[in-house]
Amino acid sequence: MSDRPQVCAVIAEETVDAARAAMKRAGGIADLIELRLDFLRDFDFSNPNSLRVLLEDKPLPVIITCRAISEGGAQQIDEQIRIRLLVEGAKRFADYCDIEAASYPEAARLSPDASRLIVSYHNFDETPDDLNAVYARVTSLPAAIHKIVTQARTITDSLAIFNLLQRARDEAKPLIAMSMGQGGVITRVLGPSRGSFLTYGSIARGKESAAGQMTCGELINEYRIRRLSRATSITGIIGSPVSHSASPAMHNRAFAELDLDFVYLPLEVEDIEQFITRMVRPATREMVWKLQGFSVTIPHKTSFLSLLDDLDQTARDVGAINTVVIRDGKLIGYNTDAQAFLEPLAGIHALAGAKCAVLGAGGAARAVIHGLLQSGAKVSLFVRNVDKSGELAQSFGIDASPIESLSSSDAAVIINTTPAGMRGHSEGTSPVPRAALRGRQVAYDLVYNPPETRFLLDARAEGCQAIGGLEMLVAQAALQFALWTGRAAPLDAMRDEAKRFLES
Ligand code: NAP
Numbered sequence: 001m002s003d004r005p006q007v008c009a010v011i012a013e014e015t016v017d018a019a020r021a022a023m024k025r026a027g028g029i030a031d032l033i034e035l036r037l038d039f040l041r042d043f044d045f046s047n048p049n050s051l052r053v054l055l056e057d058k059p060l061p062v063i064i065t066c067r068a069i070s071e072g073g074a075q076q077i078d079e080q081i082r083i084r085l086l087v088e089g090a091k092r093f094a095d096y097c098d099i100e101a102a103s104y105p106e107a108a109r110l111s112p113d114a115s116r117l118i119v120s121y122h123n124f125d126e127t128p129d130d131l132n133a134v135y136a137r138v139t140s141l142p143a144a145i146h147k148i149v150t151q152a153r154t155i156t157d158s159l160a161i162f163n164l165l166q167r168a169r170d171e172a173k174p175l176i177a178m179s180m181g182q183g184g185v186i187t188r189v190l191g192p193s194r195g196s197f198l199t200y201g202s203i204a205r206g207k208e209s210a211a212g213q214m215t216c217g218e219l220i221n222e223y224r225i226r227r228l229s230r231a232t233s234i235t236g237i238i239g240s241p242v243s244h245s246a247s248p249a250m251h252n253r254a255f256a257e258l259d260l261d262f263v264y265l266p267l268e269v270e271d272i273e274q275f276i277t278r279m280v281r282p283a284t285r286e287m288v289w290k291l292q293g294f295s296v297t298i299p300h301k302t303s304f305l306s307l308l309d310d311l312d313q314t315a316r317d318v319g320a321i322n323t324v325v326i327r328d329g330k331l332i333g334y335n336t337d338a339q340a341f342l343e344p345l346a347g348i349h350a351l352a353g354a355k356c357a358v359l360g361a362g363g364a365a366r367a368v369i370h371g372l373l374q375s376g377a378k379v380s381l382f383v384r385n386v387d388k389s390g391e392l393a394q395s396f397g398i399d400a401s402p403i404e405s406l407s408s409s410d411a412a413v414i415i416n417t418t419p420a421g422m423r424g425h426s427e428g429t430s431p432v433p434r435a436a437l438r439g440r441q442v443a444y445d446l447v448y449n450p451p452e453t454r455f456l457l458d459a460r461a462e463g464c465q466a467i468g469g470l471e472m473l474v475a476q477a478a479l480q481f482a483l484w485t486g487r488a489a490p491l492d493a494m495r496d497e498a499k500r501f502l503e504s
Contacts, residue, residue: 006198007225008063009216012036012074012209016043016054022203027059029216034098034200036209037066037085038073045077048088061095063118071100071122072210083107090116096144104141118176120147127157127179135164139173145197147176152184152212155269156278159286161187162194169195182243182268185212189219189265190289193228222252223263233290235484236265238275239297243268246449246501247295250477253497257490267294272304282329292484293325295477301363308333318370319395320363323480334483337367340476341446342375344467349413349442352376357411359403359431360418361389364446368417369396377413382406406432412441414459421445421453434458441465448473449502474498 009026011033013019019035026033035054037043044050045066055062066082067073083099083106090097091111098118099107107117121138127150128134139146146168152158161177161184168175176197178187188199201216202208219225237247243266251264269275277284280291301320305311308321309330315321321333345351356377358365365381372379373396381400383389393400406414420431427450437443443459448469456466477498478489 006031006192007216007219008032008034008198008200009060009203010034010036010200010207010209010213011203012039012207014039014041016040019054020057022207023058023060023062026203026216029203029220030060030201032061032063032095032198033058034063034065035094036074037064038075038077041075045085046081048085048092051085051089051093055093058094063096063098064089064094065098068100068103071102072124079103080106084110087111098147101138101141108142114142115144117143118145118147119143120149120176123150124180126151126153127160131160131164132167135167139168139171139175145174145176149177149210150179150184152179152181152187154271154274155183155186155267156271156274158184158187159278161191162287165191165194165196179212180210181212182241182266183212185214185266185268188212188214189223189225189263190228190234192225193230193232199225222249223265224252224256227261228263229261230288231261231290233260233262233292233484234265235262235292235294236267237295237297238267238269238272239300240268240270242266242297245297246473246498247477249497249501250474250494251481254477254481254490254494255485257493258485258487260485260487262292262485269300272300273307276304276307276331280326281331282326291326293323293480295480296322296324298363305333307331314338314370318366320366322367322476323483325483334480335367336476336479336483337364337472338371338374340472340479341368342371343475344471345413345442345444346375348465348467353378354413355409355411356380356413356415357382357406357409359383359406359414359416361392361400362417365417366392368415368446369398372415373398380409380411382409403431406436413444414440414442414464415444415446416453416455417446419447421450421455422447423449428454430454430458434462437462437464442467445469446472448498451499451502470495470498470502 007030009030011022086097087110096116096118101121119141164177174197201219248264255262311333315333315335318335323334325332354377356379359382361383379398381393382403386400389400418431419425437459443464444467445453445455446469447453459466474495481489
């Protein structure tokens, strides 16, 4: 058995030819292959010899799997035929077969040799409370490796998986354990460094066989899974949703660039209190991991300030955080958005005394207004709902006006902090008509996806200097990176990675 974290490429193709081609590709990426036979439409399940053609050129060790419908299988196959195919196939053509615990008696009847057997348990609904009893039951069946896969309804369900991995380690039993779903992504990335025999990856985007599965390429190149260990420092992004965030790509690239033993994970968190108590706060957490801190995104930027031990002055003034650092057992909140917002702007326009109009009154607007006021700018707010924004305007001592009245303002700098124009939201639109940008000097859009928004195109057409949101995105991440690692961030690498991610 290898000590190196093993990445298993899952091949779930509909034809024998496509499966053979996919296995060939997997040969250059992964450490082993799981071949999902139940996906095949042109395969003779009743004749184990048909595996000869399929596996004759296998580039890596192969686990054959043919799931029953009740365990997530893709088609109905007679139970005896299915088990015979797997048991004989593993003996003659493959390296292992994966058989559900419920089908174990039939497999044992056909062959008492368990040396090529993976006995598995799946729960597609939940992570049951009695997982230890499940483990005891499953591992009592003779097998080379046991496997337990559950559905994570929340990220804290992952704790039960990490506990099982520790137990299996203590008992020297080879175990594959993980959780499906967004909350379980952490088990897929960290599982091998905690003793899981392997982790599964798809061969390409769109070819996933389970929710939360990453590609083998992402696991190996982005998350650098082969070098992760219990000593690896961990960071990540908490929020909901986080699966489309550019931050893992940017930060992991930066860690690789400086060869730091760090990894950055997408942490899908809904119940923030439970997460902080059970997984984060050093005094109460139930998991052994070197968590250094994390980025914070919607909906938690303002919701859990009271759960932190301290706030830095900017976070206090802004009233929102985007970063947590764990230092000396304490959770400290930071806001890197305010400084990051200023960095691209300060270089092209003097802000002391400059008249600036801020569009929108959400979380990002708070950081922007704070940064502008700190720089001596004169700030006015333009919003679609003046009543709703009254408190924010009052807290900063500025005026709020309807966004339709922007044309009559003499602001030289216009900053869009609304999501108008964002991909998947209202791409192609602008929060203001083009004429409202006429005669301005600078137009700054916080939206970074797409990089070219209608607001920026209109601004350029009106002769303004235009700044897109990408530079701020990179700058806020770079400041976080420095807080966690104490090192200056490799800005060019982070920018390249953010662009690559947004184009992909
Ligand atoms: P948020 O808290 O939801 O606030 C959005 C604000 O925009 C609210 O005041 C909302 O008004 C207003 N709004 C929404 N659509 C509008 C429209 N069509 N016209 C006028 N006002 C509109 O969001 P956020 O966290 O502040 O983020 C806002 C944007 O900034 C997002 O696109 C985000 O990706 C971007 N951002 C970028 C960076 C970066 O690093 N580049 C950093 C942070 C945020 P109501 O309250 O009436 O709904």
